[in-house]
Amino acid sequence: MAADNSVLLGLVEEFVSGQVDSKAAETSTGVKNGQFTILQLVEALGVSLSSSQPQTRGRGVQLLSQVLQECYSSLSEREVEVLLAFYENRLKDHYVIIPHVLQGLKALTKCSVLPPGSAVSVLKSIFQDIHVQSLMLAERSCVYNILISLMESKEEELKGLGADFIFGFVQSVDGERDPRNLLLAFQVARNIIQRGYDLGKFVEELFEVMSCYFPIDFSPPPSDPRGITQEELVLSLRAVLTGTSQFAEFLLPLIIEKLDSDIQSAKVDSLQTLAACGLTYSHKELAEFLPGLWSSIRREVSQTASERVESAGLSALSALVSCLSRSVLNSDSEDVLQVFLSLVLKDCQHHLCEPDLKLVWPSAKLLQAAAGASYRASLIVSAAIIPALLEQYNNRTQCAHRRTLLEVLQGFVQPTALSRPADGEDSVLVAFQQSLCGVVFSALTESSAGLQVTATRVLSALGQQPGLMAQTDVEKAVDHLSRLILEEDDPKLSSAVVECSGSLAHLHPKAFISRLIPRLKEEILSGQSDAAVRQRCVTALASVSSLPSVVQESAPVLLQVLASAHTGSCGFSVEEVAAVCISLQKIAEHARDSEEIGRFFHDIIIPHLLGLCLQAALQTRDAGHSSPLTDKAVLSAVVPVMSTACAALRSESASRMAAQAVSLFLDGDVSFLPENAFPSKIQLLQSQAESGGLSQLVCLLMACVCSLPRSVEIPEIDRLLLQLEDLSCTCTHLFSFTSAAKCFAGLVNKRPAGEALDAVLERVMKRISVELENTSSAQRTQAFTLLLWVSKALLLRYHPLSTALTDQLFALLSDPALGSQAADGFGVLMSDCLDVLNRGCHADVRIMYRQRFFAENSTKLVQGFNSAEQEKKSCYLKALSHIVSNLPRQVQLTELPALLPLLLEALSCADQAVQLSTLSCLQPVLLEPPEALRNQLEALFSRLLALTTSPAMKVRIASLQCVHALSRLPEHTVLPFRARVLKALAVPLDDKKRLVRKEAVAARAEWFLLGSPGGR
């Protein structure tokens, strides 16, 4: 004990007189592990604490405070009481000691065992003895932290202090300037307000001391380590100001005043603060200021050029109206909502009668914001506005006027989340149902496409709300839509009509089944209409088919189109047939949500499609008659139809699908196909079959079996894999062997790990190596293709063998015959494949496989590039640009510094494809350039500017886009290049291609603005 005591005395001595700061940590360690007690420490400090030298006393208190900061949690209540008394007393001491005293108090107030009454006495002492704002930053922060801790632990006691507490706080915070401390002060104020402290007569004082920061204008110093943002300050101050309605009488005039400010952020902040008030205030607080607030909001919304101000103004108005809507009606007073809305209506309504003047839109938006605030508000506004708009519409004759009026009307038709009628309430538009439908139908027959487009939008909005369209109206609407589909060729109108049909068909399927589908079917199959009309019909059929009942009517029509394309009766082109398949695929996508649609595709559509394609292939082989269904563009379009549908199949139908497809392709079992008129024993997976195009049907096998859920077992998979391997290695037809390789890869990707898979992989890898090593082999391309797809299959699932395979691909980059293909292969490896090996097909795709691949292989690529001969280098660059351009932005940004020299090299590589893909991968990076780029600007500019006169149009465009992006770099870094860029860009201004000139103009305009007054 005595020894300990002397140790402690030594530590104290060294800290206090020896000024050795590290001894404080040693002392607190000693206290923490029980070597000495706090009492002993105080005793040891005795001499220093009572020294006549303020510096010595300060050192003593500092040691004690620092120890307390570490050990406050282990103190007993008695110890805390004594220490608090000591510290409170020290607050009256010399100013050099105060900082340490506050540190000690801050530690003590965090104790869980504060004796009763201590909080009040601490606060009283602080408020009495300390003038907070003459303290330094850290000490002021101490005071706020003490307040925050005490408010957490001793709320009742502090509330007992009553208004003195508020007054003390107001005095301490008055004049605070540091953002860090302000955040703390705002927190204290928020606690005061939200936890129900009595503000007494200091409401205005508290408001004054807080509101003097409003609106906050704070730009953090660059590279600010504390990371306090303007946003943070704004939000915490807003929580204080809007936290209580007691502030209303002071805050609302302040908002009105600040809305007059010229600074946009001040306006936005004021409007958002007003919107926040709407949540806590009631009518009582608002009443007096409503006219002033309204005229400010109206002025801002109608005059501003900024969308932020506009939307903030509209939300503020909406918040005011919904606040008024909540107020309870008194029998003796007028309806406040009604009064306010009539003010709004009075100021805005007449502008709606001038559809060609500028103020029509701001006024409409204001009225819509008011109407959207509550059901009651929408009732009042609609009752006044809708009849007026309808009347205006009928009185005007110009299409442009009518269109504006209808667009305005559209905004009132769509209810918002707040104004939606509750259950049992009618839509506010019920009274105008007849006339609204009338106006929409009349607009649909106008000659202006813009007006018609708006009409379809209003129609969709009406159709979405129950009770606004009677059965006869729906039928009339469907007839109008059918007519527009058949007659109107404006692309914008067509897509609007198709969209509207889609949304209405989802709610009113019967009318579409009975009226629209038969009419479109007749038109498509009549053989008399031109291709554009048929295309619109087909697109429309796809868009209305979201419900099983509609699909059962529409999908067979599309099948029938394919059948007649096959027989050649209507003269469909290959593009048209492919477009029909795309529509079928859109319908198949709904199978994901509806099992019934999935079953329909499984039972009817897929067998028919398979049958048709097989028939077409057989006919071509036997009769030489070529059907569009043997074209590989069409087959490639059929694949996604089947794979989308199969991917959505549930377990039992999925297994049946797998069995049927495998037995068809392996054994020629055609029993499940319709119109069974096929020869038996067709051999689809033999490479001899290629002459008749039978072998290319393997893509349909891929569509059926590679997209099924992973749990489905594929029957006879080993035999199937062997046949596919054979086909992909020996077939000479590009589409067939590629599809076979993809199908093989799709199956391998899903096969569970184990001996069976290892055997398959060992066999195929051996075969590939043999073929590739034999440089005279005719089947090297086939072997490469198989290698590529198997690599992809394994890479996606992180299979350990994938590295060996991709290394083979890297080696092929220097192959004289396959180098360029191998380079493009990396594009296949890294990008998402649309028909197989994607997540939609339930493939085993690990997250971030691209990053992993890049991380493991980028050095190989760079080394390969450096050691390659000059003429082979371009393959490496191409491979690199494929890999980099498929990486996520974030990875690109971090990896760019290492790769930049190589990418710059790629820009000066003669291969245009390499230039283009490098430019396209650079461009997004340039929008947010990493530091490394700054040192390479010279090289970058000279290469980019040289490419602006490249012979390839796309390269010129892409390089100009990059030059454009560079203008957004920090001014001081790019300003030195301004003159040079402007001069160089004068050349493409006279480019022979308009698209190039457009980019040159855009880029040059930005560069002119750079560093020029009013520019940037």
Next chain:
Amino acid sequence: MNSHQQANRFTQRELQVIMSGGTRLENANPLIFQRSGDRLLTATDEDEDAADPIDDREIFDLIRSINDPEHPLSLKELNVVEQMRVNVNDEESTVSVEFTPTIPHCSMATLIGLSLKVKLLRSLPDRFKIDVHITPGTHASEDAVNKQLADKERVAAALENSQLLEVVNQCLSTRTM
């Protein structure tokens, strides 16, 4: 009075207008017109070998998005510029643009003309001779404004005034909304 002084007087007057125009709008609720859509892309546009001559629509596309100095609207929306008032001859390298101020006493006319001129100077190859003037009969001091816009030295001097250049640049900035 030499031409440099004249140029200076022109900028001084412009500045007065800008300073006084800032607070109160001359025409608070002007007529607005539909924005025309973007030019449709054709197959020839994408063809590497076909040359696309600079045509009226292309010039119109350059100027239609210029911001009005007073309103948050483009010149096209206020019908200050129209495609039919643009004439270009690519072979002879000439461009002529007529613009129509919203009201006959519009004090912004010179400024609008200047913005048009600067935009075309920045966007067209050197070989073009650029003529910007007011649609005949639509402005009170048509001749004076036309004369100012046609005088190269006055335009150059105007752009050396940084306050004027600032306003012109603001009219030419792509709107950030």
